[in-house]
Amino acid sequence: xxxxxxxxxxxxxxxxxxxxxxxxxxxxxxxxxxxxxxxxxxxxxxxxxxxxxxxxxxxxxxxxxxxxxxxxxxxxxxxxxxxxxxxxxxxxxxxxxxxxxxxxxxxxxxxxxxxxxxxxxxxxxxxxxxxxxxxxxxxxxxxxxxxxxxxxxxxxxxxxxxxxxxxxxxxxxxxxxxxxxxxxxxxxxxxxxxxxxxxxxxxxxxxxxxxxxxxxxxxxxxxxxxxxxxxxxxxxxxxxxxxxxxxxxxxxxxxxxxxxxxxxxxxxxxxxxxxxxxxxxx
Ligand SMILES: NC(=O)c1ccc[n+]([C@@H]2O[C@H](COP(=O)([O-])OP(=O)(O)OC[C@H]3O[C@@H](n4cnc5c(N)ncnc54)[C@H](OP(=O)(O)O)[C@@H]3O)[C@@H](O)[C@H]2O)c1
Numbered sequence: 627x628x629x630x631x632x633x634x635x636x637x638x639x640x641x642x643x644x645x646x647x648x649x650x651x652x653x654x655x656x657x658x659x660x661x662x663x664x665x666x667x668x669x670x671x672x673x674x675x676x677x678x679x680x681x682x683x684x685x686x687x688x689x690x691x692x693x694x695x696x697x698x699x700x701x702x703x704x705x706x707x708x709x710x711x712x713x714x715x716x717x718x719x720x721x722x723x724x725x726x727x728x729x730x731x732x733x734x735x736x737x738x739x740x741x742x743x744x745x746x747x748x749x750x751x752x753x754x755x756x757x758x759x760x761x762x763x764x765x766x767x768x769x770x771x772x773x774x775x776x777x778x779x780x781x782x783x784x785x786x787x788x789x790x791x792x793x794x795x796x797x798x799x800x801x802x803x804x805x806x807x808x809x810x811x812x813x814x815x816x817x818x819x820x821x822x823x824x825x826x827x828x829x830x831x832x833x834x835x836x837x838x839x840x841x842x843x844x845x846x847x848x849x850x851x852x853x854x855x856x857x858x859x860x861x862x863x864x865x866x867x868x869x870x871x872x873x874x875x876x877x878x879x880x881x882x883x884x885x886x887x888x889x890x891x892x893x894x895x896x897x898x899x900x901x902x903x904x905x906x907x908x
Contacts, residue, residue, distance in 0.1 A: 627814060630667050632660075632705055633675035636779050637719055637770070637803075641673055644807035645814075654701050660708045671814060673717040674705040683781070684723070684745040685858070691744060698748035703755055706765065715764055715817075717810065718756050721749045722771030722799060722823060722865050729797060731866035734821045740861050757821050764819040768810060771825045771865055774835075774879075775803040776889035778897070784890055787832055788839060792851045796862040797829035800879045802886065809874040816873050823865040826879035838883045842891055 629647030631638045632654055642649055648667065654660045654676065664672060678697035680686035687694045702718050709716035725732050726740030738750045759765055775782040783800065787793050801824055809824045836848045853860055867876045 627671060628667075628669045629671045629673060629814075630664060630669035631673045631675060632701070633673075633677070633719075635675065635677070636781055637773070638673070638675035640775075640803055640807060641675060641810065645811060647671075647673065654704055657704055657707055657711075660704055661711055664708050664712050664714075669714060671715045671717060672705055672709050672712075673719070674702055675719045676701045676705075679745070684743050687743070687745040687748075694744065695748055695751075698745070699751040702752040706756055706759060709765070710759075710763060715766065715814075715819075716756075717766045717768065717814070718752065720753050720767050720769045720821075721746070722769045722825065722863065723861055724750045724753065725863045725865070726861040727863070729864055731864045732823075733866040734823060734869055740863075742859050742861075746861075753821070760820050764817065766813055766819055767821045768806075768813070768824045769822065769865070770801045770806060771799045771823070771863075773801050773803050773806070774830075774882075774886060776886045777893050778890065783832075784835065784839070784886065787836060787848070788846065791848045792856070793832035793836055793848055794853055794856070794862075795831050795833050795850050796853075797831055797864060798862050799823075799825040799865040799867075800830045801825050802877070802879060802882045805874075805877060805882070809870055809876075812874040813870070818873055822870045823867055824870050825865045825867050825876070826882065827867055827871075827876045828878040828880055829864055830879045830883075834880065835883055835887075838887045842887055 629645045630650050631642050631647045632650045634649050676697050678693045680689050723746050724738035740746050778785050840846050
């Protein structure tokens with residue numbers, strides 16, 4: 627299966643490395659421009675992992691709202707139209723941050739209800755256009771929720787929490803990225819279509835992740851705080867992963883924490899070692 631990926635960022639590159647795909651060069655700006663590249667590449671699957679966040683987080687989306695709307699809402703439609711014209715499968719990477727409130731697990735059929743962040747609204751606009759097409763044209767929409775990874779990245783939950791040193795204590799659904807990659811692979815293998823919450827089973831309370839980190843780095847200190855004290859607009863939710871579980875066994879998020887932290891620290895040590903080696907050679 628030949629995979630082309632739009633969105634040369636964090637998630638796009640993790641998908642590319644895992645699925646052995648090829649990155650679409652440049653920016654998708656017009657149907658004709660993207661169509662020309664896709665028809666030359668001739669992929670079986672087009673994955674849209676585009677977003678615009680001013681290189682930061684969801685709050686930064688307010689800085690340049692037009693660019694965010696273009697990347698999060700218009701580019702998915704562009705990609706869908708190009709997938710239709712080339713008769714190929716579209717995979718759109720969406721987000722669980724379109725729901726707010728409560729500990730009742732939310733399924734794919736629950737309508738979005740969190741509109742307090744502009745980023746969330748732009749993700750809702752894209753989903754509302756793509757989900758109706760999914761059934762007829764076999765498109766796949768996969769929702770990530772607070773990605774946790776075993777390698778350093780500014781948007782990896784672990785990297786963020788160890789730099790903030792202040793964490794909230796609310797249960798949340800989490801997507802462990804190494805598991806997400808396997809889930810997307812399984813969904814593609816089975817030619818699954820429609821909307822999927824791709825989250826791990828169970829919920830994570832951030833102090834539990836911090837305690838695992840402390841086990842390996844005993845000098846690390848953190849404190850528990852509240853969203854009110856942080857003054858942030860955020861959503862804490864539980865997503866139901868039973869639909870995706872028919873294709874991929876979702877591990878409980880609490881079972882992956884030890885592996886995640888250990889591998890994260892091993893990679894960080896080898897990155898530091900390589901950087902020192904490079905400096906001494908230079
Ligand atoms: N990271 C998270 O916490 C998270 C959580 C849930 C869902 N998601 C979803 O996961 C997807 C990927 O996010 P990410 O974290 O990988 O973001 P990212 O690292 O910022 O990557 C997004 C990439 O899209 C590129 N891009 C922007 N406009 C484009 C266009 N018109 N054509 C082609 N490429 C364009 C960006 O390029 P420039 O940087 O040059 O603009 C960037 O390389 C998004 O759909 C996002 O909503 C992410």
